[in-house]
Structure formats: structure tokens, C-alpha cells
Amino acid sequence: xxxxxxxxxxxxxxxxxxxxxxxxxxxxxxxxxxxxxxxxxxxxxxxxxxxxxxxxxxxxxxxxxxxxxxxxxxxxxxxxxxxxxxxxxxxxxxxxxxxxxxxxxxxxxxxxxxxxxxxxxxxxxxxxxxxxxxxxxxxxxxxxxxxxxxxxxxxxxxxxxxxxxxxxxxxxx
Numbered sequence: 001x002x003x004x005x006x007x008x009x010x011x012x013x014x015x016x017x018x019x020x021x022x023x024x025x026x027x028x029x030x031x032x033x034x035x036x037x038x039x040x041x042x043x044x045x046x047x048x049x050x051x052x053x054x055x056x057x058x059x060x061x062x063x064x065x066x067x068x069x070x071x072x073x074x075x076x077x078x079x080x081x082x083x084x085x086x087x088x089x090x091x092x093x094x095x096x097x098x099x100x101x102x103x104x105x106x107x108x109x110x111x112x113x114x115x116x117x118x119x120x121x122x123x124x125x126x127x128x129x130x131x132x133x134x135x136x137x138x139x140x141x142x143x144x145x146x147x148x149x150x151x152x153x154x155x156x157x158x159x160x161x162x163x164x165x166x167x168x169x170x171x172x173x
Contacts, residue, residue: 022065026057043161044168051100051115055155058117062155069155070124073167074131075111076103077147081139085146086112092134094127102168109170124152 002024007016036059040052047055058069074089076082086101089112093099096117103110116124128150132143139146151167153160 018065022061022067025060025064040161043165045165046102046168048100051098051113054098054115054117055161058115059155059160061118067118068120070116070119070121071153071155071160071164072114072116072124072127073111073151073153073164074114075109075149075151075167075170077149079147082110082147085135085139085148086110088135088138089131092131109168111168113164113168128152 002020036056037049037052040055041047041049044052055071061067062069076086079085090099090101093114094116098115098117100113100115101111102113114127116127119127131150135146135148136142143150153163153167157163
């Protein structure tokens with residue numbers, strides 16, 4: 001139950017009600033542990049609970065309110081400085097992004113998945129351009145020459161969990 005004690009009459013409109021509904025939905029998601037987290041953990045091998053939990057919340061925002069988010073995955077191929085590149089890329093995340101470093105397993109590629117809440121296509125392009133420019137400055141090459149493979153998974157696309165699972169296991173996206 002939400003109680004609003006003071007609100008100007010003209011503030012009571014569709015946008016305000018939608019915002020309240022969104023905030024209540026986010027609160028409810030944080031209180032109730034969802035079975036959907038288990039589904040994410042089944043589809044995406046090795047995913048952390050925190051990453052899966054945030055992914056479920058963002059999928060709900062997409063489904064219920066049409067607010068899209070993205071997951072940008074950077075796969076790192078064999079390179080002498082691969083560990084340094086992964087650590088460097090991890091530090092370049094945006095403040096509200098949730099990251100998961102994966103790899104090392106027999107059936108997994110190596111890289112990071114960067115969950116970008118409420119990010120538009122433009123924000124994703126900007127992130128990838130900044131990342132590539134920073135990698136070029138620090139390691140002397142672009143994504144291709146450094147063996148970095150970027151993938152973008154939009155949560156509005158059909159079955160984003162399957163796509164993310166295929167990327168993480170090294171299958172084609």
C-alpha cells in the first residue's frame with residue numbers, strides 16, 4: 001500500500017501514476033525472490049545471482065512498461081594481455097551498470113557481460129565507442145585486432161536469455 005499525503009492536484013496524471021506503478025513494481029521485485037532468477041541461472045551457465053536478479057527486474061520493466069535495457073557482452077579471445085584488458089574493461093562500466101565476469105570453464109568463453117539498465121540504442125553505441133577508444137589508447141588496437149568480440153542483447157528481442165546463454169558458452173549469437 002502506498003499512501004500519498006500531499007500532491008498537487010495537477011500532478012495527479014497518467015505519467016505520475018505510471019511512475020508510481022513502476023516504483024512499486026521495482027520495490028515488489030526487490031522484496032519477493034522470483035522463480036525467474038532460477039530460469040536465468042538455468043539458461044545462462046555460471047551467471048551470478050545478483051546479475052540474474054537484476055536481469056529479471058529489467059525484463060519485467062520491458063514486458064510490463066516497454067522500457068528497454070541492454071546487455072553488452074565483450075568476449076575476449078586469446079591475447080597476451082587478455083586478463084589486463086578484462087580488468088580494464090570492468091573499470092570502465094557506467095555507474096548503474098551491473099557486470100558479470102564469466103569464463104574459465106570448460107564450456108564457456110571468457111569475458112564480461114555488462115547489463116545496462118534503461119539504456120537506449122544510442123547509449124549502447126556510445127558505450128561501445130568509448131570502450132573501443134579506451135582499449136585502443138591503452139592496448140594499441142581496436143576490438144578486432146585485440147580479439148575482442150562485442151555482442152549487444154536487447155531485452156526486447158525474442159528470448160534474450162537464450163541469446164546470452166549462447167554467447168557465454170561460446171556458441172554463435
